[in-house]
Amino acid sequence: MSENTANDSLVDMFIYETSQNTEQLEQIILNTEAAGSFAEKSINEIFRIMHTIKGSAAMMSYVNISTTAHRVEDLFYYIRENPGAKYNCSDISDLILSCMDYINKEIDRIRSGSESQENDCALLVDRIEKTLNATKNGAITEEIETKTESALVINKYKAVIFFEQGCEMENIRAYSIILALNEFTDKVTYEPADIIDNDETAKQIRTNGFIIHIETEKTYDELFAILKQTTFLRDMELTDENKPAPADNEQKQIQNVDPIVKVEKSDVKSEKDEDNDKSAKDYHQQPQSIISVGVSKLDKLMDLMGEIVIAEAMVVENPDLAGCELTNFRKAAVHLRKILLEMQDMVMSLRLVPLATTFQKMHRIVRDMSKKLGKDVRLQLIGEDTDVDKNIIEHISDPLIHLVRNSIDHGIESMEDRIKAGKQPYGTVTLEAQNAGSDVLIFVSDDGRGLDKEKILSKARKNDLIHKLETELTEKDIYNMIYLPGFSTNESVTEYSGRGVGMDVVMQNITSVGGSVSVDSVEGKGMTVMLKIPLTVAIIDGMNIGVGNARFTIPITAIRESFKPLKKNIFKDTSGNEFIMVRGECLAIMRLHSQWDIETKVTELDDGILIIIEQDDRKRCIFADALIGRQQVVVKTLPQYLKGIKNLECLSGCTLLGDGSISQILDTRWLVNADINTKEIEI
Amino acid sequence: MNRTLAPELVEMEEDTQYGRYLTFNLGTEYYGLEIKYVTEIIGMQLITTLPGLPAYIKGIINLRGRIIPVMDVRLRFDKEQLEYNDRICIIVACFDGVDIGLIVDRVSEVLTIPDADIVPPPEINKTSNKFIKGIGKVGNEVKLLLDYQKLIDHDDILAIITD
Numbered sequence: 001m002s003e004n005t006a007n008d009s010l011v012d013m014f015i016y017e018t019s020q021n022t023e024q025l026e027q028i029i030l031n032t033e034a035a036g037s038f039a040e041k042s043i044n045e046i047f048r049i050m051h052t053i054k055g056s057a058a059m060m061s062y063v064n065i066s067t068t069a070h071r072v073e074d075l076f077y078y079i080r081e082n083p084g085a086k087y088n089c090s091d092i093s094d095l096i097l098s099c100m101d102y103i104n105k106e107i108d109r110i111r112s113g114s115e116s117q118e119n120d121c122a123l124l125v126d127r128i129e130k131t132l133n134a135t136k137n138g139a140i141t142e143e144i145e146t147k148t149e150s151a152l153v154i155n156k157y158k159a160v161i162f163f164e165q166g167c168e169m170e171n172i173r174a175y176s177i178i179l180a181l182n183e184f185t186d187k188v189t190y191e192p193a194d195i196i197d198n199d200e201t202a203k204q205i206r207t208n209g210f211i212i213h214i215e216t217e218k219t220y221d222e223l224f225a226i227l228k229q230t231t232f233l234r235d236m237e238l239t240d241e242n243k244p245a246p247a248d249n250e251q252k253q254i255q256n257v258d259p260i261v262k263v264e265k266s267d268v269k270s271e272k273d274e275d276n277d278k279s280a281k282d283y284h285q286q287p288q289s290i291i292s293v294g295v296s297k298l299d300k301l302m303d304l305m306g307e308i309v310i311a312e313a314m315v316v317e318n319p320d321l322a323g324c325e326l327t328n329f330r331k332a333a334v335h336l337r338k339i340l341l342e343m344q345d346m347v348m349s350l351r352l353v354p355l356a357t358t359f360q361k362m363h364r365i366v367r368d369m370s371k372k373l374g375k376d377v378r379l380q381l382i383g384e385d386t387d388v389d390k391n392i393i394e395h396i397s398d399p400l401i402h403l404v405r406n407s408i409d410h411g412i413e414s415m416e417d418r419i420k421a422g423k424q425p426y427g428t429v430t431l432e433a434q435n436a437g438s439d440v441l442i443f444v445s446d447d448g449r450g451l452d453k454e455k456i457l458s459k460a461r462k463n464d465l466i467h468k469l470e471t472e473l474t475e476k477d478i479y480n481m482i483y484l485p486g487f488s489t490n491e492s493v494t495e496y497s498g499r500g501v502g503m504d505v506v507m508q509n510i511t512s513v514g515g516s517v518s519v520d521s522v523e524g525k526g527m528t529v530m531l532k533i534p535l536t537v538a539i540i541d542g543m544n545i546g547v548g549n550a551r552f553t554i555p556i557t558a559i560r561e562s563f564k565p566l567k568k569n570i571f572k573d574t575s576g577n578e579f580i581m582v583r584g585e586c587l588a589i590m591r592l593h594s595q596w597d598i599e600t601k602v603t604e605l606d607d608g609i610l611i612i613i614e615q616d617d618r619k620r621c622i623f624a625d626a627l628i629g630r631q632q633v634v635v636k637t638l639p640q641y642l643k644g645i646k647n648l649e650c651l652s653g654c655t656l657l658g659d660g661s662i663s664q665i666l667d668t669r670w671l672v673n674a675d676i677n678t679k680e681i682e683i
Numbered sequence: 684m685n686r687t688l689a690p691e692l693v694e695m696e697e698d699t700q701y702g703r704y705l706t707f708n709l710g711t712e713y714y715g716l717e718i719k720y721v722t723e724i725i726g727m728q729l730i731t732t733l734p735g736l737p738a739y740i741k742g743i744i745n746l747r748g749r750i751i752p753v754m755d756v757r758l759r760f761d762k763e764q765l766e767y768n769d770r771i772c773i774i775v776a777c778f779d780g781v782d783i784g785l786i787v788d789r790v791s792e793v794l795t796i797p798d799a800d801i802v803p804p805p806e807i808n809k810t811s812n813k814f815i816k817g818i819g820k821v822g823n824e825v826k827l828l829l830d831y832q833k834l835i836d837h838d839d840i841l842a843i844i845t846d
Contacts, residue, residue: 639783641781650735
């Protein structure tokens with residue numbers, strides 16, 4: 001059991017790190033591609049990332065990933081070592097991006113536990129090698145002299161390595177040196193040879209040292225530097241076997257000096273190492289101030305936070321305390337509440353992550369699509385440092401991809417059309433995020449051709465999607481039709497869109513986190529889609545209301561106002577539906593008690609209270625007995641069992657009140673859209 | 684050490700639970716529910732009704748922060764509902780991760796009924812006895828052994844409603 005979990009966490013860590021690395025790499029590639037060539041800094045960075053991926057994949061024995069990464073590393077090794085080499089930047093970018101795709105896919109496979117795809121890996125490796133060769137050939141004229149020179153000089157070295165006393169597992173440490181050496185040469189022999197299989201060799205290494213014979217193009221100093229990086233290195237002797245005794249005096253010195261001097265020397269070395277360590281530490285200082293925590297732990301913490309908020313209310317508002325004079329208790333209670341509120345904010349903020357990574361991903365989509373479709377599209381990001389809940393990020397990633405794709409495919413015209421229309425030849429897609437109270441607004445806009453009202457209408461007619469008189473449809477109604485399932489105005493299905501899924505996926509994903517979608521469009525100028533998403537979904541600010549014995553909670557964000565109605569403002573239509581005039585606006589009234597047959601004494605509208613609910617620009621009045629009070633409530637989902645019996649769309653969850661009773665959280669979207677006052681309970 | 688012990692323990696636990704039934708009564712009839720489904724027995728709670736559910740689903744309760752649906756077993760069996768008082772019990776049962784509270788008149792005892800003492804229910808017509816898996820003989824009495832799966836299944840209800 002414990003072994004398994006340890007392994008699992010390793011795999012988790014690997015997946016996490018590798019996906020971070022691939023994301024980072026993708027970013028670098030996209031940036032460099034825009035610049036037209038690889039800067040030295042980014043080459044080093046790419047090299048470093050590929051190296052990390054290779055290393056950790058090899059450690060986890062994901063052979064395909066490590067081979068792919070290894071080849072990419074080779075390619076960039078060549079580019080790094082030959083600064084003059086000519087290469088086709090865009091080809092290489094394509095290649096690297098497809099490698100990233102492959103690695104990401106492999107990671108998905110690891111996650112789902114399915115088999116890895118060896119064929120793809122072989123294909124990629126093949127492609128990389130071809131590119132590498134092409135690059136080499138392209139550069140060969142310039143490189144030829146230096147190359148032949150360096151290729152001919154193969155130096156032979158002998159190294160004897162001693163590890164620090166008591167570092168244990170010398171054979172394994174020795175093997176890691178061999179692995180490091182194998183990266184640039186395969187001509188390595190060592191004694192003792194069976195270090196991996198035979199643990200006894202550890203003793204041997206302890207007494208005799210670990211002896212390696214190396215043939216490589218590298219110079220003495222380079223090799224020395226590589227070997228010096230070995231951890232727990234106590235002493236090392238490196239001899240150049242090509243130039244035997246005379247030339248290397250440093251070498252001689254070490255051999256001839258007595259042990260004390262030797263120790264001194266190694267001390268100097270370790271000091272040097274420390275310096276290296278220090279610089280390395282400086283480099284790593286920042287990442288170390290961050291720790292990564294499992295999301296499940298944060299979820300648990302959030303749950304507990306919810307519980308403690310309820311528990312606090314249970315204590316402070318305990319019915320046993322009613323009517324008591326408790327000055328000191330109240331003081332302490334206020335203090336407690338203050339701390340709890342602060343803690344709650346803190347817990348929430350733990351789960352907040354900036355939208356930046358999600359936004360950055362779009363660069364890739366824009367790039368790929370504009371290449372494929374032959375359009376010149378630029379992506380503009382605004383406010384990507386806006387923070388949203390981790391849960392929400394997961395839900396908006398797909399919708400954003402769909403929206404951006406839609407904008408590029410449907411919205412942005414071809415270059416000729418754009419020039420004809422007197423616009424810039426390149427199209428622009430803008431992603432903008434901003435905080436608005438307890439919501440996050442995300443705008444996806446383009447400067448393309450906008451939505452074609454006529455086209456939408458005719459399509460809607462064809463698919464029988466119009467349920468109103470056409471003259472009654474507002475512009476907004478028409479635009480919002482594109483979110484109906486099976487709706488696509490694009491005549492032909494392209495690789496990216498046109499199948500009519502997509503927009504309704506956007507709708508579903510966003511509504512599932514309690515958000516809303518609205519569209520605006522100006523013909524010929526472009527369209528904007530606005531996603532409105534609550535900052536966090538687990539704790540909401542709610543207004544508790546009472547109807548008979550039942551308690552309901554309405555999200556405060558949906559409440560416009562509440563008031564005692566005057567009888568003269570209320571009227572009925574022929575079928576008995578009730579309406580009220582509020583400042584010239586006519587609103588329908590939904591009586592919660594008759595909606596669900598709840599027994600209550602308050603049935604006269606002027607005895608109870610009316611609450612105006614607004615959602616998605618629709619308004620409606622809700623009639624309840626009384627307001628109970630405003631409270632931060634923890635949303636709990638309804639039991640799955642009940643959802644299986646009936647789709648409880650009228651409720652978005654439930655919550656516990658201070659006295660331990662349950663309050664039902666009304667779904668505001670349902671409130672403004674549901675059929676009113678159907679006496680029999682609908683199934 | 685732990686690894687080798689664990690399966691045995693699980694087996695033992697299953698063994699001790701096998702053939703054991705929690706018996707309760709609705710009026711004059713005694714029923715048995717396999718003990719492995721039972722999590723705990725609680726007194727009557729404040730039940731929050733939800734709109735639009737079948738009548739036998741009384742609503743939800745708050746069990747120490749957990750929201751659990753409750754079913755009135757009397758209504759499930761088309762019997763008359765009893766007035767809820769302090770003596771009425773809720774059996775909290777869990778099957779396949781689905782928690783549910785069962786409202787019964789009174790819980791009596793836990794009995795071991797060997798397989799040999801269980802006979803299949805007589806078939807009268809297709810719809811009758813669908814909740815009963817077998818009839819257990821204990822001394823001179825019989826206990827109706829419930830098929831928990833059928834009890835919480837709601838396909839039949841949907842069928843009735845759509846009729």
